[in-house]
Amino acid sequence: MNRYPAWKYIMLIAVVAFGTIYALPNLFGDDPAVQVSSARGFELDPALPDVIEEIMQAEEIEAKSTDFTPQRLMVRVSGSEQQLALADALRDDLGEAYVVALNLAPATPGWLRALNASPMVLGLDLQGGVHFLMEVDMDTAKSQQLERFVDDIRNLLRDESIRYRSVRADRESVIAELRTDADRQTAMTMIARDLTELELETFDGGETFNIRASVRPEVLTDLQQTALQQNITTLRNRVNELGVAEPIIQQQGAERIVVQLPGVQDTAEAKRILGATATLEYRAVDEQNDPFEAERTGRVPPQARLYQTREGDPVLLSRRLIASGDNLTSASAGFDQQTGQPNVQVTLDAVGARRMFEFTSENVGNRMAVVFIEQRPETSIVDGEEVRETRRVEEVISVAVVREPFGRTFQTTGLGSAREASQLALLLRSGALAAPVEIIEERTVGPSLGADNIEQGFNSVIIGFCLVLVLMAVYYKVFGLVANLALTANLVLIIALLSMLGATLTLPGIAGIVLTVGMAVDANVLIFERIKEELRLGNTPQAAIRAGYGKAFSTIADANVTTLIAALVLFMFGTGPVKGFAITLSLGIVTSMFTAILGTRGVVNLIYGGRKRVKSLAL
Amino acid sequence: MDIIRNDTHIDFMARRRIALVFSAILIVASIGSLVARGLNFGLDFTGGTLIEISYPEAPNLADIRGALDDAEYENFSVQTFGTSRDIVVRLPPEVAAEEGADVSTAALEALSSVDAGVEVRRVEFVGPQIGEELANQGGLALLYALAGILLYVSFRFQWRFAVGAVAALVHDVLIVLGLISLFQISFDLTVVAALLAVIGYSLNDTIVVYDRLRENFRVKRKGTAEELTNLSINQMLSRTVMTSLTTLLVLFALFYFGGEIIHAFAYTLIVGVIVGTYSSIFVASTAALVLGVSKQDLMPVVKEGADQPDQEDLPARFRNT
Numbered sequence: 001m002n003r004y005p006a007w008k009y010i011m012l013i014a015v016v017a018f019g020t021i022y023a024l025p026n027l028f029g030d031d032p033a034v035q036v037s038s039a040r041g042f043e044l045d046p047a048l049p050d051v052i053e054e055i056m057q058a059e060e061i062e063a064k065s066t067d068f069t070p071q072r073l074m075v076r077v078s079g080s081e082q083q084l085a086l087a088d089a090l091r092d093d094l095g096e097a098y099v100v101a102l103n104l105a106p107a108t109p110g111w112l113r114a115l116n117a118s119p120m121v122l123g124l125d126l127q128g129g130v131h132f133l134m135e136v137d138m139d140t141a142k143s144q145q146l147e148r149f150v151d152d153i154r155n156l157l158r159d160e161s162i163r164y165r166s167v168r169a170d171r172e173s174v175i176a177e178l179r180t181d182a183d184r185q186t187a188m189t190m191i192a193r194d195l196t197e198l199e200l201e202t203f204d205g206g207e208t209f210n211i212r213a214s215v216r217p218e219v220l221t222d223l224q225q226t227a228l229q230q231n232i233t234t235l236r237n238r239v240n241e242l243g244v245a246e247p248i249i250q251q252q253g254a255e256r257i258v259v260q261l262p263g264v265q266d267t268a269e270a271k272r273i274l275g276a277t278a279t280l281e282y283r284a285v286d287e288q289n290d291p292f293e294a295e296r297t298g299r300v301p302p303q304a305r306l307y308q309t310r311e312g313d314p315v316l317l318s319r320r321l322i323a324s325g326d327n328l329t330s331a332s333a334g335f336d337q338q339t340g341q342p343n344v345q346v347t348l349d350a351v352g353a354r355r356m357f358e359f360t361s362e363n364v365g366n367r368m369a370v371v372f373i374e375q376r377p378e379t380s381i382v383d384g385e386e387v388r389e390t391r392r393v394e395e396v397i398s399v400a401v402v403r404e405p406f407g408r409t410f411q412t413t414g415l416g417s418a419r420e421a422s423q424l425a426l427l428l429r430s431g432a433l434a435a436p437v438e439i440i441e442e443r444t445v446g447p448s449l450g451a452d453n454i455e456q457g458f459n460s461v462i463i464g465f466c467l468v469l470v471l472m473a474v475y476y477k478v479f480g481l482v483a484n485l486a487l488t489a490n491l492v493l494i495i496a497l498l499s500m501l502g503a504t505l506t507l508p509g510i511a512g513i514v515l516t517v518g519m520a521v522d523a524n525v526l527i528f529e530r531i532k533e534e535l536r537l538g539n540t541p542q543a544a545i546r547a548g549y550g551k552a553f554s555t556i557a558d559a560n561v562t563t564l565i566a567a568l569v570l571f572m573f574g575t576g577p578v579k580g581f582a583i584t585l586s587l588g589i590v591t592s593m594f595t596a597i598l599g600t601r602g603v604v605n606l607i608y609g610g611r612k613r614v615k616s617l618a619l
Numbered sequence: 620m621d622i623i624r625n626d627t628h629i630d631f632m633a634r635r636r637i638a639l640v641f642s643a644i645l646i647v648a649s650i651g652s653l654v655a656r657g658l659n660f661g662l663d664f665t666g667g668t669l670i671e672i673s674y675p676e677a678p679n680l681a682d683i684r685g686a687l688d689d690a691e692y693e694n695f696s697v698q699t700f701g702t703s704r705d706i707v708v709r710l711p712p713e714v715a716a717e718e719g720a721d722v723s724t725a726a727l728e729a730l731s732s733v734d735a736g737v738e739v740r741r742v743e744f745v746g747p748q749i750g751e752e753l754a755n756q757g758g759l760a761l762l763y764a765l766a767g768i769l770l771y772v773s774f775r776f777q778w779r780f781a782v783g784a785v786a787a788l789v790h791d792v793l794i795v796l797g798l799i800s801l802f803q804i805s806f807d808l809t810v811v812a813a814l815l816a817v818i819g820y821s822l823n824d825t826i827v828v829y830d831r832l833r834e835n836f837r838v839k840r841k842g843t844a845e846e847l848t849n850l851s852i853n854q855m856l857s858r859t860v861m862t863s864l865t866t867l868l869v870l871f872a873l874f875y876f877g878g879e880i881i882h883a884f885a886y887t888l889i890v891g892v893i894v895g896t897y898s899s900i901f902v903a904s905t906a907a908l909v910l911g912v913s914k915q916d917l918m919p920v921v922k923e924g925a926d927q928p929d930q931e932d933l934p935a936r937f938r939n940t
Contacts, residue, residue, distance in 0.1 A: 135748070267742065439746075440749055444739065446741060449741050452878060457877065460873045463872040464869030464873060468865045507877075507878075507880060508809055508881075508884070511881055514870075515816060515869065519862070521865050522865075525862050526858055554830065558775055558830055559826045562771060566768070566819035572763075573757070573759060573763070574760070574812065
């Protein structure tokens, strides 16, 4: 009686061994490291390790090891002084094309890494850093899109020589007013052919024949997703400029983005770079009128608008938009191949290219300007209600003469210096953002608090764990020690699972582990109390063990399933820290079922099972 | 070794009226406190800005207030946090609404004018739109958890038990909330997590007693529902106490060694475990009894010719004479 078949022992040993291996990496700590990646998200040059090797030799810094993947290169060094020296040297020598960031690389031994074992990822509350939750202003994204359709329809009608009275955006749709029914018919056909994103319906105005064009719902959803994705991409580029080792930039819900920057302390800088959302517009310069005159008299020609350049000079720009920031696919600073002058290379998408070609073919010798528009989110209280609005700050960042017709790619030259070129390129890239974003949540944890949190979290786990071990050993004697073995195995398994899942360990997560330690013994308490009871009823020790485990099982299962329900609800509804708690709690419940029932039974069977006579149980 | 004597025969059911009055008083007091004092909602729900900073030497709080006054902040609070060198500054949500996320940057500048050696430990900024969302989510989470549990217990036991369990949970949540309100513990997201954990824990306790009750209903030949309930609670008493003890041990470890941030969480759980233990003994079973749980409700459907479950006599000490 009370013997386990060999396979059960093998399984138990296998699971515990497996857990131990995958929990092990957490014991090795971190090495200071320097991480190099491409500033623009390109793959790294395979020759880079050799280049860095040379730099390190020149600086007399020795690497503990170097990892190279196309995405990033990580050099581990032995101390933080060497880390700083190496980072400085690399920043100087590699230039702007690379991002050099300080990092802590897990010092997991090679054989464990070969098994894909890695330590738990520490949350921002444990390692310090900034967490931002950003919201994309979808209303603005939609109205921007609508404005583009207004322009598209106007261009189309003009191209087809259809006379119209007006084309304008009206709330959720575009309204085109035409003069005759026949014009309307042609216009309908043209719009339906070229702008398939629109749903058309007709209605008659007083004297006009109108079309209402609304954006198809599925296109609108696409648009939202695109706006979000574009923001994420742009944010990623901007974060790269900050030089953060392992940033997390993720979509959350339909219109939000989570940005986590571990190790960042200068939050003001981070906010400035992330928060200033911008777009840009290419517009023709109005060459017919004098901007100084317009500024002086305040009389601006109807087809133009008055802007200011960065130097403060007035400039008149046509109201007609040539291309906007979301037509821009890339902008980079470089040097003109013929003259060696600094320039900015710009690439547009198909729509932008077509419009640009149309404009430049007709306007060689005329000037074109780039307007940089910053959207600054502001909230004010009006009549006790919060009103959120975005203020537009517009500035002309570049005025250049069109030398020849061009479309998809072109370059801007005549810039004062390489620095000016790279600044313009950066602004252009930033302007590729589709819709403004606003920081709606910030959580920053300083490095000292992070260190405190780790220490306190670790201490409370150890102290709580030891207290429970002592209580169990004293109260249940041999069986208590068996339960303690199971509890230890349970802790190892939780840590192994967290490490394998790549889950992030947070302070509430640690609280979840502590709580699990307290509650995991419940299964054993139930079993042991039941065994005691069976003994009191006069059963033999062997029968009592059997009955104890057998009868307690359904109770344990029921009790744990209900706790699991609560944990799952927490997981579904919780965000960030609460999720971490829910994950550790759920994992703990599952692993504790395994260790407390199967595990302890195995050990109890080893001790008492198979013996002919057991007089009493040490319980 | 036994903490609880193994042959206890405490007549819990006879004391259920006292327990009922006790629970009623606690609940009324809790509701009273919730109405009169309300919950001290933390930043997660109200929105606003919190800045925790550490100065090299204990600063003069008046200087800090002065610096914030000069920076034209209003309705802020300045408190020490843990040690006299650590300061927590809270700015109301209106400030954040006007300035957006830049508020923490501006406020930090003002704070470092008091002493340039100031070190930022923590900044939390929650926009007004987030707070409301989190509050809704938190409330929904509690409701969903209760509904899920109601379903599961109805399925595994019987609806009277489910109602009893949920009554016990509502009882626990109300009293814990009352105590949080009474001591004005900062009610943040971690406290919501703790409340859900309390639900899980208290339920765990209740289920264990129910499980035994079900077993006794099926196995014992004699005894009224009341006697059997008493028997079940007594049988599970040492387990209930032991598990509460181990859980409380780790919670106290968390409370004393886990640091300030986890304080409210640990407090909520400690209170919750104590109240949950009490309710699983006095409230959950009583409620099921009051709803008229009988042996027939829990008898498994016996198939023709199937073995009858073992029949045992009720120990004499549980018979009502």
